[in-house]
Amino acid sequence: MHRVVRETQFAGVSPIARGKVRDIYDLGDRLLIVATDRLSAFDVILPTPIPD
Structure with a gap:
């Protein structure tokens, strides 16, 4: 199974x-975009990722 990144900290x-x-x-002088x-579909974040 692959790791899924749904949230960052x-x-x-x-x-x-x-x-x-x-x-x-x-980050001060830079932006970090993850x-x-x-x-997301139709402006709704889906609760579960698509299975393999």
Whole structure:
């Protein structure tokens, strides 16, 4: 089974935005944009990922 990343957390850094599939962190002089495995259809985040 593959690991699924649905949520991100980094010590000492809070996200400035959580979108339907991406999380954005402010690292001072840079932005970190993380694409997760969350799925979205018709502006709704689906509760479970698509199975293999």
